[in-house]
Structure formats: structure tokens, C-alpha cells
Amino acid sequence: MASMLVKDNPILLPLNVEKTVYDGFITVQVRELSLYYLAIQGCLFSLLQRLHQSTDLVGFILELKTVLEVCLKKLPKCYSIPPPQYYSQLILEMETLGWDKLLFIDTQFQILRMKAEDSSGRQHILTINLKSKHPAEAPECSADLPVPLLLKWTPQSSLNQLYSQFLLVIEALTEFWDVLDEIDAKTWILEPEKPNLSDTMRRIAIANNVSIKVEVDPQHPKMLPECCLLGAEHVVTPLRNNLNANMHLWNPDSGVLQNLQDVLEIEFPSPATHEKSMFSVECGICYSYRFEAAIPDQVCNDPRCSQPFHQVCLYEWLRVLPASRQSFNTVFGECPYCSKPITVKTAAQKS
Numbered sequence: 001m002a003s004m005l006v007k008d009n010p011i012l013l014p015l016n017v018e019k020t021v022y023d024g025f026i027t028v029q030v031r032e033l034s035l036y037y038l039a040i041q042g043c044l045f046s047l048l049q050r051l052h053q054s055t056d057l058v059g060f061i062l063e064l065k066t067v068l069e070v071c072l073k074k075l076p077k078c079y080s081i082p083p084p085q086y087y088s089q090l091i092l093e094m095e096t097l098g099w100d101k102l103l104f105i106d107t108q109f110q111i112l113r114m115k116a117e118d119s120s121g122r123q124h125i126l127t128i129n130l131k132s133k134h135p136a137e138a139p140e141c142s143a144d145l146p147v148p149l150l151l152k153w154t155p156q157s158s159l160n161q162l163y164s165q166f167l168l169v170i171e172a173l174t175e176f177w178d179v180l181d182e183i184d185a186k187t188w189i190l191e192p193e194k195p196n197l198s199d200t201m202r203r204i205a206i207a208n209n210v211s212i213k214v215e216v217d218p219q220h221p222k223m224l225p226e227c228c229l230l231g232a233e234h235v236v237t238p239l240r241n242n243l244n245a246n247m248h249l250w251n252p253d254s255g256v257l258q259n260l261q262d263v264l265e266i267e268f269p270s271p272a273t274h275e276k277s278m279f280s281v282e283c284g285i286c287y288s289y290r291f292e293a294a295i296p297d298q299v300c301n302d303p304r305c306s307q308p309f310h311q312v313c314l315y316e317w318l319r320v321l322p323a324s325r326q327s328f329n330t331v332f333g334e335c336p337y338c339s340k341p342i343t344v345k346t347a348a349q350k351s
């Protein structure tokens with residue numbers, strides 16, 4: 001039973017040890033000493049073995065000292081262990097917060113991953129990096145969010161308060177994620193390939209080589225998002241005209257997806273009606289769909305050609321041809337397929 005606990009959730013061990021072996025008597029010493037132990041990976045089983053073999057407390061403490069010394073010698077010199085109060089404080093704070101929220105804790109007891117759920121049942125992870133001077137020094141927190149994570153901390157704060165603040169943050173973003181979840185479920189998303197909770201952009205397929213890039217505002221998710229139509233001019237122009245003419249009809253009370261279809265006067269192809277392969281046409285130069293995460297977003301404007309290209313591929317192709325000319329950041333040349341005029345902007349500089 002005890003060894004199972006060590007394996008599954010090492011932090012439960014010292015509490016268990018106290019209760020079963022030296023109940024009440026060595027609360028302070030064993031809790032802190034064994035927490036030191038727990039910070040040192042690989043010593044758990046020998047500690048447990050000795051604990052079971054010891055017949056009295058003095059014998060156990062001596063054994064403990066020996067094992068501790070051996071383990072400390074194995075540690076790199078730069079490794080500094082926080083003071084004992086750090087661990088007792090952490091245990092107390094975790095007891096208040098609830099161990100069931102803890103997904104992961106590293107062997108140094110400094111990085112914690114807590115799970116949280118918003119009111120739509122979406123799972124979130126809050127990563128907390130505790131400083132050695134915890135709680136005097138604020139921990140570093142991070143999560144997969146579309147906005148910067150700003151949590152308040154004072155030396156009197158606790159993990160419980162931190163967690164409550166995080167729940168408020170994710171609750172305020174629930175509407176934003178609901179909007180994107182509906183888009184993800186009912187349309188074909190070309191980009192990002194696997195959206196994260198922090199992604200605000202979606203490139204939605206409209207037809208073969210035609211798509212719309214929408215940028216949803218996390219603070220105002222139901223308002224008209226920033227839109228950019230991608231595709232051949234003869235297809236994109238009428239859509240852009242519809243968007244401009246109908247923009248005023250946008251109704252924040254109905255869904256973003258429905259609004260987009262209404263203002264563009266289209267129906268988005270959905271997984272229920274179309275196969276995704278219809279929209280993932282490969283680049284006419286490198287013959288692949290994805291090239292370093294990019295998908296073809298340049299299209300020949302000739303309606304009979306409409307060949308898609310990656311921006312990088314088309315730029316590199318046109319740049320070296322003597323018939324092409326460059327003006328500022330735009331290269332003018334001929335489509336490699338139909339020889340009609342085609343332009344491409346310089347590939348964005350990679351940082």
C-alpha cells in the first residue's frame with residue numbers, strides 16, 4: 001500500500017508515514033526531513049525500507065541521517081534546497097487548495113501543474129513555478145490563454161487565492177472559446193493545424209483555394225472579427241463587396257458563424273457536407289501542402305488557372321527569373337502555370 005502511494009503520488013507519503021508509524025510524535029521533524037528526502041529522486045524506496053525495519057525512533061532517525069547524507073553527496077553542487085518552512089508551507093497550502101487539483105509536481109517541488117475546468121467543461125492547466133522564497137516572492141504562472149495571464153500576489157497570498165483568480169480569468173474567456181469551438185466544429189479549419197486555447201486566428205475554407213482568415217477578439221468575441229479573404233481576385237472581390245455592404249447587419253446576439261455566413265452571403269463547407277482534402281490543394285511549385293507549417297495562400301488570379309502556391313515558393317521562383325521585376329517589397333512576374341501576370345510580396349523576415 002505504501003509503495004503504491006510512493007509511485008503514484010509521492011507527496012502523500014510523509015503524511016501517510018506519520019499516521020501509520022509514529023503518529024503525532026514526530027510531526028515536525030519527520031515531515032520536514034522526509035520532504036527533503038522526497039526532493040531527492042531515488043531515495044524514496046530506501047527510506048521506506050528502513051522505516052519498516054526500524055524498531056524505535058532513534059534508530060530510524062540515525063538511518064535517516066545516513067541515507068540523507070548519501071543522497072546529498074549525489075546532488076550537483078549548484079543545487080540549493082529551499083528551507084524546511086518552504087515545504088511545510090507548500091503542504092499546508094495544497095491541503096487548503098485540494099490535492100485533487102494537482103496534475104504534476106516536479107522532484108524539486110517547485111513546478112506545479114494544476115487542473116481547472118471552465119463552465120463549458122473545457123480543461124485548463126495552470127503552471128506555477130514557486131520561488132525558493134515562497135511565499136515572500138511571487139511565483140511565476142503560465143497557462144494556454146489568448147491574453148497575458150496577470151495574477152496578483154502578495155507575501156500573504158496563498159496558492160488557493162492564486163487558483164481562484166485563475167478560475168475567474170478562464171471564466172471571463174469562456175465565451176471566446178465557445179465561439180471558436182463552434183467554428184472548429186462546423187467548418188473546415190485550414191490554419192492553425194491543431195488550434196491551441198491561445199490561438200485567436202482561424203483560416204476557414206470557403207471553397208477550393210478560397211478561404212477567410214478571422215481574428216477573434218478575446219475580449220469581445222461576439223463582435224465582427226478582423227477578416228481577410230484569401231484566394232483569386234475574381235472570387236474574393238464579390239465576397240469582399242458583400243462583407244462591406246452587409247457589415248452593418250452584424251448582430252452580436254446571434255452566433256459569430258451565422259453572422260459570418262449572413263454578411264458574406266455564403267454557407268461554409270462543413271465536415272458534414274465536404275471532405276477536407278477538397279480544400280488542401282498542394283502548391284504548384286513544391287507539390288506539397290504544408291511547407292514549414294505554411295499552407296498555400298497565393299493564388300493565380302486567372303480564373304482558368306487559379307493555381308495555388310506557397311508565398312515562399314512563389315517569391316523564390318519569381319525572384320530569379322529575368323522577366324520578373326521587383327518594386328519595394330513586391331515582385332511582379334508570370335504565373336509558372338499559365339504565364340499570366342502574378343505578384344507576390346516578399347516573404348516575411350524570420351526572426
Ligand SMILES: [Zn+2]
Nearest residue numbers: 283286310313
Ligand atoms: Zn510550395
Ligand SMILES: [Zn+2]
Nearest residue numbers: 300305335338
Ligand atoms: Zn496561372
